Amino acid sequence: MTRSVWLASTAAATLWLGLALPAVAQDTAGAGIEARQDPERPGVLIFDPVFFADTRPRTALDMVQRLPGFGLNGGSSGTRGLAGTAGNVLIDGRHPSTKSEGLDNLLSRISADSVAYVELIRGGAPGIDMQGRSVVANVVLKDAITVERVLGFDAYIYEDGYIGPIVQAEYSRRAGDHQIEGALSATVDRTDGTNEGRRQRFDPSGALIQNAEIQSWDRFRNVRASGAVQRPRGGGLLRVNAVTSYFNNDQEQDIFIRSGAGDDDFSEQGFEELSGEVGARWTRPLGPDTELELTGLQRLEASTVESGFIRTGRTGLFTSVSTSGETIGRGVVRYRRDDRWSYEGGAEVAYNFLDTDSAYEENGVPIALPGSALLVEELRGEASGQATWRPGPNLTVEGGLRVEVSEIRQSGDTDSAKSFVYPKPRLLVTWTPMPNHQFRFRIERQVGQLDFGDFAASAEVDLGQVEAGNADLEPSKTTAYEAVYERRFWEQGVVSARLTHTEVEDYIDVIPLVGGFEALGNIGTGTRTEFEVQATLPTDRAGIPGGRLIARAALRETDIEDPLTGESRRFSGDDGFGCGVTFTQDLDGGRWAWGMNHSCDIDAGTSYRVRELRFNESEPPFNAFVQWKPSDDLSVRVDFSNLTDAEERRRRDIYAGPRDSAPLSLRETYSQARGSWLFLQIRKTI
16 A cells, blocks of 8 residues: 555545544443533633542643643753743643753652642633643642652663662642742663674675674663742742752673674763753733743753774774753743733743863874864844634634744854844644534744754764764754644544644755765755544443553655755655554552553664665564552552564665765674563652
């Protein structure tokens, strides 16, 4: 079946399902707890605590994860600035004022007993900061006094007997606007970088010329502390938060030649980072319909990298020391004229910097790298305006414009400065023609951010390669057109279909540089089209009480001209298709739960470099879990991960020079399996 036939078939099936479900629901209607519809905000569904009662949620995170048709998105902490970077969950109508703390961590520190209800806001609503998203959740807290102390012990348990422990302690006290919370955690573990595998090399004719065994090892350690205080101050509400973290990671890889020519290879890398963040948010009413929100944030990071390799006739050593920081100030005024109109205007100023010093040597001889000593600074400002209009009870129109002005300066090996001005308009139309049916249409202009690390040199120690920095990068620009249809049924059932077409200008990929190096650069304009179907189906009517079946399938088409060959190809790393199936069931009133999930496709993608092509594919893993809540203050969960021992495979086609003109000189294949492991989680409220 071709992709176009698959796309048409899936779209037809989705429309049929949306139209057929009302009749099925009539015939099989039964008792159930439904979300409440906000009569003043037709795009808002309200889920009271009784909706979640059968699952016995312990935290607000448990409740958000059970919202039908909703997936938690933590936002983009690596994106500079605050506008458009927040996740898709609000707490008491506001986005968190921290970027370093994940939404899952924040929500896990809010007990379910503290939650009055959870709102699911689809397509926008007057007075709600959607941060450019079409759907967000809002956790509304009770005014009652709640105090919670939680101890947690987690452990990853691997087949070879290694145990990676995680110890956590949390405290929170909430009394209306007076809140204090804190958390401390420590981790010693490993990643999928610890595995065993095989490497084979073939000549251009396909004959095997080398067979090698790979042994990879890694360990990481992380200590993290965070806290927040909220108090009424200055006629408004002030919240101050802080996070500090220490992280280090050591990696080693040994390659032993079992047959064929060549010597054994050895590589290692060490990484260490210390980071901290302080943020504050102050909100104050300026009248019955107007509110002011001021946010400030400061982040600092210091890191070191040291990596080296020994292989046939070569030794290499790469070192890098970096310091980076971000300072942000943001102000927003919101005005709600009435139930039909609301307005928002704001401004943001941010200063960011990266100071890095790198060095590389081969066989003891220093080699100059473009971008090895570099200071990158950015001063960025953004002004924004937005209006939300409800011309009728079934229609909401949200329009906005953000204008970004920035200057990026580089000094060190390369001295340069660039200024950018980018308008970013957005229009979102939400139409609810009848209860439980909703259409959302979006047109938006987006501008990516340049990764400061792309200006600096870097290394791939396991492959014995270095990559130069590029001072001439431009941010990518996209124009997105999106249509979504959503159908809700059976109290907890949802089916949705999304079609998105994106035009990408100044797409960033690998390009050649003078001197034989390669780096990231802009290669032209491309397109991306994606069609996705998601469904959440409660299984009570199929005779499986308390069950949920969640399925997803997505088809992607991307196209861009290759900068070397001039031929049309996919975006780097694009696999074209993705899908997954998850089943969960709550038993005994939520005391027990179990589930399983499987990605039903092989995740694959191709990366296009100057002298090689890299093909990556990962077999779909199968995972399962069991959870036990013997009491309201104790929960135990065990996850069984990668039960099928899924393999990761890579292939490198290495050319004698640029791949558009030089012949293939070597083909290299890797296959590695991490094995299965258990993840034990114990939570005790004291």
